[in-house]
Amino acid sequence: MKQKHDGQRTLRTAYRIMSVAVCLTLITVLLIVVSWMPQFGGGENPAENEVYKRYVESGTSEGGAVNTVADMILDYRAFDTLGESNVLFTAACIVLILLRADKDPKDGRLLIPELQAEPLHGKKDSILRGTAMILLPAGLLFGVCIVLNGHLSAGGGFSGGAIIGAALILFAMAYGPEKLERTLNRKTWSWLVWSALLVYTLLKTYSFYTGANGIESIIPLGEPGRILSGGMILPLNICVGVVVACTMYAFYALFSKGGIGSGGK
Amino acid sequence: MTLVQNFPFAAIMMCLAGGVTCVVLRPRAARAFAVLLNAVIAGMMTAVLLFTIRTGESYVYLMGHFPAPWGNEIRIGPLEALMALMFSLVTTVILAGGMQNICEDVEPDKTKLYSAVICLMTASLLALTFTNDLFTAYVFVEINTLTSCALVMLRYRSGMALSASIRYLIMSLLGSGLFLIGVVILYNITGHLLMEPIGAAVRNLAATGEYAFPLTITLGLFAVGLALKSALWPFSSWLPDAHASATTASSGILSGLVLKGYIILLIKIIYRMIGPEVVAAEGVLNVLFGLGTGAIIAGSLYALREKDSKRMLAYSSIAQIGYIFAGIGLGTETGMICACIQILAHAVTKPMLFCAAGNMASEAGGHRFDQLRGMGRRRPLLGIAFAAGALSMIGIPLFAGFATKYFLCKAAIGAAGWKGIVALAAVVVSTVLNALYYLPAIQILFDREPDTKTGQAAGRGSVLAAAAIAVFLVLQFGLGFFFSRIAEIIRTGLNTLA
Numbered sequence: 187m188k189q190k191h192d193g194q195r196t197l198r199t200a201y202r203i204m205s206v207a208v209c210l211t212l213i214t215v216l217l218i219v220v221s222w223m224p225q226f227g228g229g230e231n232p233a234e235n236e237v238y239k240r241y242v243e244s245g246t247s248e249g250g251a252v253n254t255v256a257d258m259i260l261d262y263r264a265f266d267t268l269g270e271s272n273v274l275f276t277a278a279c280i281v282l283i284l285l286r287a288d289k290d291p292k293d294g295r296l297l298i299p300e301l302q303a304e305p306l307h308g309k310k311d312s313i314l315r316g317t318a319m320i321l322l323p324a325g326l327l328f329g330v331c332i333v334l335n336g337h338l339s340a341g342g343g344f345s346g347g348a349i350i351g352a353a354l355i356l357f358a359m360a361y362g363p364e365k366l367e368r369t370l371n372r373k374t375w376s377w378l379v380w381s382a383l384l385v386y387t388l389l390k391t392y393s394f395y396t397g398a399n400g401i402e403s404i405i406p407l408g409e410p411g412r413i414l415s416g417g418m419i420l421p422l423n424i425c426v427g428v429v430v431a432c433t434m435y436a437f438y439a440l441f442s443k444g445g446i447g448s449g450g451k
Numbered sequence: 452m453t454l455v456q457n458f459p460f461a462a463i464m465m466c467l468a469g470g471v472t473c474v475v476l477r478p479r480a481a482r483a484f485a486v487l488l489n490a491v492i493a494g495m496m497t498a499v500l501l502f503t504i505r506t507g508e509s510y511v512y513l514m515g516h517f518p519a520p521w522g523n524e525i526r527i528g529p530l531e532a533l534m535a536l537m538f539s540l541v542t543t544v545i546l547a548g549g550m551q552n553i554c555e556d557v558e559p560d561k562t563k564l565y566s567a568v569i570c571l572m573t574a575s576l577l578a579l580t581f582t583n584d585l586f587t588a589y590v591f592v593e594i595n596t597l598t599s600c601a602l603v604m605l606r607y608r609s610g611m612a613l614s615a616s617i618r619y620l621i622m623s624l625l626g627s628g629l630f631l632i633g634v635v636i637l638y639n640i641t642g643h644l645l646m647e648p649i650g651a652a653v654r655n656l657a658a659t660g661e662y663a664f665p666l667t668i669t670l671g672l673f674a675v676g677l678a679l680k681s682a683l684w685p686f687s688s689w690l691p692d693a694h695a696s697a698t699t700a701s702s703g704i705l706s707g708l709v710l711k712g713y714i715i716l717l718i719k720i721i722y723r724m725i726g727p728e729v730v731a732a733e734g735v736l737n738v739l740f741g742l743g744t745g746a747i748i749a750g751s752l753y754a755l756r757e758k759d760s761k762r763m764l765a766y767s768s769i770a771q772i773g774y775i776f777a778g779i780g781l782g783t784e785t786g787m788i789c790a791c792i793q794i795l796a797h798a799v800t801k802p803m804l805f806c807a808a809g810n811m812a813s814e815a816g817g818h819r820f821d822q823l824r825g826m827g828r829r830r831p832l833l834g835i836a837f838a839a840g841a842l843s844m845i846g847i848p849l850f851a852g853f854a855t856k857y858f859l860c861k862a863a864i865g866a867a868g869w870k871g872i873v874a875l876a877a878v879v880v881s882t883v884l885n886a887l888y889y890l891p892a893i894q895i896l897f898d899r900e901p902d903t904k905t906g907q908a909a910g911r912g913s914v915l916a917a918a919a920i921a922v923f924l925v926l927q928f929g930l931g932f933f934f935s936r937i938a939e940i941i942r943t944g945l946n947t948l949a
Contacts, residue, residue: 280600283604376475
């Protein structure tokens with residue numbers, strides 16, 4: 187019995203030494219590879235080719251947005267970004283699967299009893315509430331501004347949505363999630379995410395279909411620099427912003443109290 | 452551009468939109484929706500396959516108004532269409548066949564999330580098959596990783612499923628990470644993400660000897676990363692728990708389809724980006740071949756010791772994945788055809804085995820073999836399906852598994868040097884080993900059952916399961932009878948791939 191125990195211990199030690207050795211080897215090899223890489227920002231690099239030149243030179247005239255990054259992610263390489271938004275949605279689904287506050291079908295008790303304990307938020311913390319009162323309107327407006335100006339200046343759906351999501355989380359922490367759930371309950375959340383992603387997918391379906399079949403898109407690019415310009419980029423940014431904000435808030439709600447409440451009592 | 456040519460793009464978009472829609476549907480409607488969506492896509496892929504066979508070449512479909520390398524594009528040839536058809540068809544059938552188990556294993560209101568995850572999974576498999584761009588591939592590898600872990604952990608309140616999915620997640624993310632580092636290095640030394648320009652640049656680099664070390668490391672990272680995700684032995688320690696603890700439909704999809712998505716990506720990388728001759732010169736093929744033959748033997752040895760039906764099937768998957776890598780590792784065209792045929796054969800066989808075992812287990816109350824004793828007599832169709840699957844895995848002629856062994860032997864005889872002899876030896880040894888663990892399993896299923904068991908009323912789920920089994924049997928024998936015709940399609944597909 188004791189021998190078997192010793193054997194296990196030796197095996198475990200050997201396993202630890204092996205894993206450290208494998209990690210160190212990988213790190214060394216990758217560092218050597220980095221030393222072989224072309225110098226960062228060098229003019230003769232293989233990455234300095236016609237691909238990036240076209241993005242920089244004709245991004246605004248072809249995509250319609252002054253912000254070239256917006257042109258790249260929402261027009262040139264929109265399929266990748268569509269996939270990326272669905273990664274967020276998949277992650278939200280998985281957290282829903284894992285953490286939703288499920289009730290036992292028989293007696294209606296929560297399957298995870300700890301969730302019934304008094305949550306962190308909802309305490310009347312006047313400092314937090316006071317700060318939130320000042321920060322919230324500014325934060326929400328700033329987020330909306332970044333989403334809406336995504337095609338004109340730095341930012342866009344991902345960054346603006348993250349700011350809106352953070353503001354929603356601050357609201358829930360300061361005033362309790364029940365207040366927020368009067369408007370953003372589980373049903374509203376589902377429908378918001380659904381409509382944003384569906385609009386996104388439909389708009390891109392139209393764009394891909396017309397692009398591949400050589401049909402002229404009927405959506406005008408507009409005059410670069412105006413708020414209503416950039417073709418589809420503005421509505422797409424709004425959709426991405428909604429998805430990101432909803433996902434961020436859902437993560438908070440799920441991890442802190444096991445789910446987004448249904449709103450009513 | 453004809454209407455049919457739009458189908459691959461439409462299928463991906465339908466899956467993405469369908470995944471979101473499942474979340475707002477009622478659970479029952481969502482389950483039906485996922486099955487129907489996959490069935491419709493299977494129909495569309497059949498049309499695409501017929502179209503590409505008729506034209507005999509591949510075509511590029513622009514995803515937007517800008518041609519690659521500026522925009523995104525997908526590329527569809529006979530091989531891609533065949534694989535996409537297989538993915539959507541098998542998903543449809545195994546979902547129908549495992550529906551009863553889904554309702555038992557997954558909490559009722561979460562079955563709609565299950566449907567959503569299935570739709571996203573199909574989208575990622577289709578995109579991985581059709582993509583012509585390395586970064587698009589990575590994005591959909593991410594979706595595939597997340598959804599496949601979700602499929603494992605959706606098993607109702609099973610602690611085992613949770614721990615298995617965490618192990619799976621860690622190993623799978625490690626694979627994605629290595630793959631991503633490979634993409635970054637390759638972009639740095641070639642300046643492209645699109646497959647053709649990378650291919651041209653890599654051939655150039657290989658000829659001049661520039662960036663030789665990063666190129667070797669990139670190949671190694673791709674091979675190890677994708678081997679981790681497709682459970683090539685010895686990177687397969689996560690597989691048995693994950694596949695055995697998931698619900699029936701998940702086990703079928705994970706073993707039959709998810710592992711194959713990454714292998715198809717690897718085949719595309721070898722053919723379209725790096726070039727077979729560069730890969731062979733780097734020695735990566737030899738490593739893959741060695742691990743593949745190791746997997747054939749090791750997987751069978753593990754399966755031999757197993758007393759649990761689902762774990763035995765999971766270990767058998769490790770051996771079957773070994774055949775694919777052994778075929779790729781031989782480095783000849785016949786070897787590659789063997790790999791593709793094996794992808795199809797395993798995809799129609801293993802889900803059928805899981806479907807039969809899962810449905811028998813839900814009636815018998817457990818999936819250990821001592822609990823399943825005599826179930827084949829009580830449910831003859833399921834028993835016959837299990838027996839057919841087992842015979843196919845052993846490699847009896849007229850079953851799908853025979854096609855693999857036939858092409859592997861053919862490729863081994865054609866291969867030069869030590870590889871041919873090793874491959875032949877592996878085929879012989881593994882056939883004996885497969886028979887050693889599958890035949891006793893069939894015997895137990897058709898054993899005289901003890902009288903104590905009480906029969907359970909057959910519900911609607913079992914009607915669906917019977918229909919699914921019937922379709923699987925048709926696919927099984929279809930592949931077993933007409934494998935030379937399918938091999939021709941694959942040969943055309945491989946030629947258009949390069």
